[in-house]
Amino acid sequence: MAAERTSLFIFFGGTGDLAYRKLYPSMFNLYKKGTLREHFGVIGTSREKLTDEQFQQNVLKSLGTAKTDKEAVKFVSHFGYEAHDVTDKAHYQVMKKRADEMDKKFKLNGNRIFYLSLAPSFFGTVAGYLKSEGLTDTDGFDRVVIEKPFGRDFDSAQQLNEALSKSFDEKQIFRIDHYLGKEMIQNIEAVRFGNTLVESLWNNRYIDNIQVTLSEKLGVEERASYYDNSGALRDMVQNHIMQIVSLLAMEQPVSFTDVDIRAEKVKALRSLRVYNVAEASTNFVRGQYGPGDNQRAYRDEDNVPHDSNNDTFVAGKLLFDNYRWSGTPFYIRTGKMLADKFTRVDVVFKKPLIDIFSFPQNHNAPLEANVLTMYIEPHAGFSLRLNAKTNGQGFQTKPINLDYFVDAKDSKATPEPYERLIHDVMKGDGTNFSSWQEVSYAWRFVDQIRKVWDLQKPEFPNYTPGSMGPAAADELITRDHRQWVYRLNK
Ligand code: NDP
Numbered sequence: 001m002a003a004e005r006t007s008l009f010i011f012f013g014g015t016g017d018l019a020y021r022k023l024y025p026s027m028f029n030l031y032k033k034g035t036l037r038e039h040f041g042v043i044g045t046s047r048e049k050l051t052d053e054q055f056q057q058n059v060l061k062s063l064g065t066a067k068t069d070k071e072a073v074k075f076v077s078h079f080g081y082e083a084h085d086v087t088d089k090a091h092y093q094v095m096k097k098r099a100d101e102m103d104k105k106f107k108l109n110g111n112r113i114f115y116l117s118l119a120p121s122f123f124g125t126v127a128g129y130l131k132s133e134g135l136t137d138t139d140g141f142d143r144v145v146i147e148k149p150f151g152r153d154f155d156s157a158q159q160l161n162e163a164l165s166k167s168f169d170e171k172q173i174f175r176i177d178h179y180l181g182k183e184m185i186q187n188i189e190a191v192r193f194g195n196t197l198v199e200s201l202w203n204n205r206y207i208d209n210i211q212v213t214l215s216e217k218l219g220v221e222e223r224a225s226y227y228d229n230s231g232a233l234r235d236m237v238q239n240h241i242m243q244i245v246s247l248l249a250m251e252q253p254v255s256f257t258d259v260d261i262r263a264e265k266v267k268a269l270r271s272l273r274v275y276n277v278a279e280a281s282t283n284f285v286r287g288q289y290g291p292g293d294n295q296r297a298y299r300d301e302d303n304v305p306h307d308s309n310n311d312t313f314v315a316g317k318l319l320f321d322n323y324r325w326s327g328t329p330f331y332i333r334t335g336k337m338l339a340d341k342f343t344r345v346d347v348v349f350k351k352p353l354i355d356i357f358s359f360p361q362n363h364n365a366p367l368e369a370n371v372l373t374m375y376i377e378p379h380a381g382f383s384l385r386l387n388a389k390t391n392g393q394g395f396q397t398k399p400i401n402l403d404y405f406v407d408a409k410d411s412k413a414t415p416e417p418y419e420r421l422i423h424d425v426m427k428g429d430g431t432n433f434s435s436w437q438e439v440s441y442a443w444r445f446v447d448q449i450r451k452v453w454d455l456q457k458p459e460f461p462n463y464t465p466g467s468m469g470p471a472a473a474d475e476l477i478t479r480d481h482r483q484w485v486y487r488l489n490k
């Protein structure tokens with residue numbers, strides 16, 4: 001059984017979609033595994049008027065278990081509820097009293113985790129009142145968990161950070177990027193730094209290019225009003241893609257600790273070339289889906305303006321100006337309403353300098369590049385493409401794949417990202433959270449692209465649902481005499 005962790009959780013936005021769909025089920029998984037046992041308490045809060053019992057019933061329902069499931073019933077008995085408007089200063093006194101009672105009842109040693117599952121505009125207000133009204137005055141730890149988005153550009157992110165920093169120091173702030181809680185994203189470090197074979201080749205001498213694809217089959221669904229003010233660049237590139245890229249590009253950390261890993265990620269992001277206007281126009285492509293079979297165009301989705309120029313697709317080329325990566329581009333792409341739902345990283349190695357098998361009498365096809373593919377989701381695994389001899393007489397070569405996929409049993413046992421991340425917050429381990437410096441360098445890079453796009457009117461819509469984005473995304477890479485490893489109709 002896992003070691004027990006002790007804390008009070010206060011979920012602001014405790015009746016929201018994220019809380020019911022992800023956070024409480026993840027907490028329940030931690031309970032079943034023993035990380036949460038007797039010494040934990042939860043206060044849910046929002047403006048909705050609910051009694052403790054009503055809230056407990058809602059949480060129980062969100063767990064997807066039978067109403068009579070004894071373990072689930074015991075779990076929700078640790079939950080309480082306080083109706084509260086986060087802008088109402090006086091109410092923090094009521095919350096403090098309730099928190100102190102919970103602390104006493106479940107023997108929580110004053111440990112507190114404030115989870116802000118709220119619109120970002122409230123983050124600064126809540127953080128300020130938590131401190132000024134004494135909720136953080138305990139003998140235990142105080143940590144604050146912040147949901148995305150962390151700002152909408154560098155300036156707003158900086159303001160937000162300054163507001164948070166008045167109440168919490170960087171070590172107490174846990175900025176969620178749920179991709180960092182994914183099993184295979186964490187595997188990037190294991191594969192890179194656990195294998196001489198891989199790490200010794202992990203540089204511009206041997207790697208031709210790296211491709212990161214986060215493809216989504218669904219459209220904006222019911223989140224259109226948020227998404228239309230964000231777009232794929234802010235929603236996926238600034239956070240998830242930049243985090244993945246920094247793990248791929250960073251140097252080996254001095255030790256496997258949050259401080260050393262973050263330091264290397266920041267160094268990598270610092271060497272990412274921030275584009276000028278011409279570079280941003282050439283190296284980034286945006287898209288928006290039009291209509292498809294039984295599918296409305298983005299501009300016809302509910303709550304989307306008919307003349308919206310919001311990006312539902314982004315592809316780009318990233319260049320690191322450092323000794324390891326100079327000359328080796330990282331190509332990235334992400335979008336809604338694409339061919340399939342998957343995330344993968346393709347590392348394309350350089351071909352042998354001399355292809356000794358490709359002499360005229362041999363009629364052999366030229367050697368293909370070795371490719372290491374990390375399948376992040378939905379089927380976690382790796383594949384390494386090598387060239388080998390075909391069976392039989394003569395000497396022909398063909399590409400073969402060495403594959404490893406996580407089996408169904410292990411896959412089922414893999415913790416959900418939020419389960420892993422909540423556990424890390426209880427441990428006080430910031431490895432899989434975004435530090436302020438990482439966030440700020442990512443915004444500086446993305447802001448330049450955004451600024452250039454804001455000056456130009458795009459020709460939207462420019463891709464069909466079920467495709468892999470606009471033709472310009474292919475041109476971005478074929479122009480460099482390369483191809484996406486994952487492409488339709490190969
Ligand atoms: P919802 O709109 O579903 O929930 C918002 C919550 O905030 C509700 O509980 C709402 O309750 C509460 N709330 C709103 N205004 C106030 C107020 N003035 N005082 C107190 N409580 C208030 O949002 P989500 O759960 O979807 O998202 C929450 C956060 O998580 C956001 O930052 C979002 O960007 C982020 N996020 C969400 C994801 C998701 O899948 N849902 C994915 C990634 C990030 P009430 O109105 O009753 O007060």
Ligand code: BG6
Nearest residue numbers: 148178179216235236240343377
């Ligand atoms: C979220 C974005 O951060 O990630 C969503 O806001 C996106 O727009 C989601 O759909 C994708 O996450 P996952 O884990 O389903 O790949």
